[in-house]
Amino acid sequence: MAGLMEMLPNAASLAQVAGGILATMLAYGVALRLGKLTRQHPLANPILIAALLLIAGLALARLPVRGYMSSVEPLRWLLGPATVAFGLPIYRQRALIISAGKALIGAILIGSLAGIVSAVGLAKLLDLSPVTIRALSAKSITSPFAIAVMERLGGPAELAAGLVIVTGLLGAILLPVLLKRERERDPESYALALGLSAHIVGSQHVARIAPQALSIASLALTLAGLATTLLLPLLWPWIAG
Amino acid sequence: MFPRFLHSVRAYLPGLAVLAVLTLAGWWASQPLGLPGPVIGLAAYVALLLAFPALERSTQAAAEGLLKLLGLLITPAAVGLALHADTLRSEVGRLALVVVLSTVATGVATMLAYKGLRKWLG
Numbered sequence: 001m002a003g004l005m006e007m008l009p010n011a012a013s014l015a016q017v018a019g020g021i022l023a024t025m026l027a028y029g030v031a032l033r034l035g036k037l038t039r040q041h042p043l044a045n046p047i048l049i050a051a052l053l054l055i056a057g058l059a060l061a062r063l064p065v066r067g068y069m070s071s072v073e074p075l076r077w078l079l080g081p082a083t084v085a086f087g088l089p090i091y092r093q094r095a096l097i098i099s100a101g102k103a104l105i106g107a108i109l110i111g112s113l114a115g116i117v118s119a120v121g122l123a124k125l126l127d128l129s130p131v132t133i134r135a136l137s138a139k140s141i142t143s144p145f146a147i148a149v150m151e152r153l154g155g156p157a158e159l160a161a162g163l164v165i166v167t168g169l170l171g172a173i174l175l176p177v178l179l180k181r182e183r184e185r186d187p188e189s190y191a192l193a194l195g196l197s198a199h200i201v202g203s204q205h206v207a208r209i210a211p212q213a214l215s216i217a218s219l220a221l222t223l224a225g226l227a228t229t230l231l232l233p234l235l236w237p238w239i240a241g
Numbered sequence: 242m243f244p245r246f247l248h249s250v251r252a253y254l255p256g257l258a259v260l261a262v263l264t265l266a267g268w269w270a271s272q273p274l275g276l277p278g279p280v281i282g283l284a285a286y287v288a289l290l291l292a293f294p295a296l297e298r299s300t301q302a303a304a305e306g307l308l309k310l311l312g313l314l315i316t317p318a319a320v321g322l323a324l325h326a327d328t329l330r331s332e333v334g335r336l337a338l339v340v341v342l343s344t345v346a347t348g349v350a351t352m353l354a355y356k357g358l359r360k361w362l363g
Contacts, residue, residue, distance in 0.1 A: 028313045047312050051319035058320075065323045072317040078307065079314045081260040083279035084267065085304035087286030091297065103358035111351030118350075119343040126335040129328060136339060140347050143315045148277035158321030159328075163340065165319060171344040178345060182352065189352045197348035220351075229280045 020071030027053040040204050042172040047143075048165050083144040086222050093219050100216075104192070108220060111196040112227040115140035120239050130240070135159035137232060137239045139167045142199040145225035149232050153240075164199070171198025172205045187213040195220030256303025259296070260286070 031049035038044040058068055090097075097104070119136040128136070134155035138146035143161045150157040175194055176183070182190045187210045194202035195217030206217040232239070260282075267282030274281060290296050322329070329336070 024313065024316055028316055032312075047316055047319050050312075050316045051322065054316070054320045055323045058323075065320065069317060069321055069324075075314050075317055078310065080264040080268070080279045080282070081257070082307040082311050082314055084260050084263050084282035084286050085307040087283045087290065088297070088301060088304040089308075090283075091287050091290040094291075101362075103355060103362050106358045106362075107351055107355035110354040111347055114350035114354075115343065115347040118346040119339060122339045122343055123335075126339060128332050128335055128339065131325075132328060132332060132336060136336075136343075139340065140344065143318065144311060145277075145280065147315075147318055148279045152271060152275075152277040156325065158318050159325045161315060161318035162322035162325070163336075167340055167344050170341055171348060174341065174345055175348045179348070179352065186356070189355050192355050193348040193352040196351045197344050226280065226283070229277055233275055 016067070016071040017074060020068055021075060023054060023057065023068075024050070024072055024075065027051075027057070040208065042169050042201050042205065045165060045169055045201060048169070079144055079147065083148055086144075086225070089218060090222050093215060096215055096219060097223075104216075104219075105223070107192060108196060108223045109227050111193075111220075112140070112224050112231060115197065115224075116228065116231060116235060116239075120235075131156050131159065134240060135163050137235070138228065139163045140197050140199065141225045141228045142221055145229055149229050153232060153236055155240075165201075168198045168201030172201040175202070176205060176209070183210060188216050191217040192220045196224045199224070252302040253306065254303075256300035259289075259300050260303060260307065263289075 027050040028046060030053060031044075031046035034049055035041075035044045035046045054068070055065070058065055116137050119139055120133055123133045123136050134153075135150070138149055138155070138160045141149075141164065143164045146160045146164045147157045149155075150160045171194065175198060179190055179193060182193075191206045191210060191213035194206050196202075198205070199221045203214065203217040203221055207214045263282040263285050264279060266285060267280070268278035270281050271278035
């Protein structure tokens with residue numbers, strides 16, 4: 001037990017760790033129920049709702065956010081293996097990767113590049129702060145990848161994770177309206193666009209609206225995570241410059 | 242209850258061990274390769290699955306379980322957004338504009354790229 005205590009950065013007590021994790025599970029459980037009640041409406045995003053509940057709870061109890069963050073550090077250790085676990089769906093979809101082939105991989109690379117360049121370019125044009133620009137560069141990949149890449153490059157992991165969620169919500173609300181005609185005409189392209197730009201929230205939308213194209217959306221979301229992770233270190237001098 | 246507990250330990254443990262070792266290996270290789278550790282671990286996991294297909298059965302319970310937990314694992318990071326409240330408050334309008342325009346541009350660019358490449362490559 002003493003060993004575990006030393007591993008926790010701010011020496012949070014075991015009771016704090018248990019309390020933090022239990023509160024997170026409780027908030028997430030409530031958020032999941034809300035998501036089910038609204039049939040997974042994009043705005044009822046469980047991560048967003050759970051985070052808002054926890055922030056409100058911490059404010060009411062006058063507890064510091066930083067203290068909460070260090071108490072739930074064990075959850076963060078699991079994020080690494082959970083990101084590695086994405087290898088399983090990629091492996092299972094190897095037939096789809098091979099059959100859709102070059103066009104799919106090419107589109108995912110172009111889309112990932114468009115995601116980084118449009119966000120960072122616009123942010124620089126509008127003179128946003130350097131820390132926000134760094135976080136925006138990872139906004140169109142799913143949170144575990146965004147957190148991993150920010151930790152590696154020294155960017156703001158929390159801000160990036162938050163923007164990822166907001167991007168998913170907005171993308172899953174706006175793109176279905178804009179691309180409505182494509183939904184019937186070309187469900188594959190539709191699913192690819194949503195999976196790449198609005199990642200998990202976009203894929204959930206595809207699962208409801210065009211389930212036959214769900215595998216394309218989830219493939220787009222994992223491969224875009226990989227592509228962006230490979231592109232960001234190369235573009236980092238421009239992003240952070 | 243006890244035998245069931247033992248059964249789920251047997252189902253999850255090998256997979257968790259493999260994923261933990263791959264995470265550590267990725268973390269270790271992250272410095273020289275200049276890439277995030279978990280992503281290196283992911284690539285190694287896919288390579289291992291391709292080389293040893295039997296690994297799918299022994300690791301799937303753990304991998305699927307962790308993927309289902311992802312939302313819960315990310316929630317603390319989203320709470321950390323509150324630490325950036327001041328930055329966010331001062332640029333919220335411009336930030337919203339960037340996110341909306343860039344997200345739409347990304348989706349449309351991806352779709353057009355896929356349509357174009359599919360036609361071009363046959």
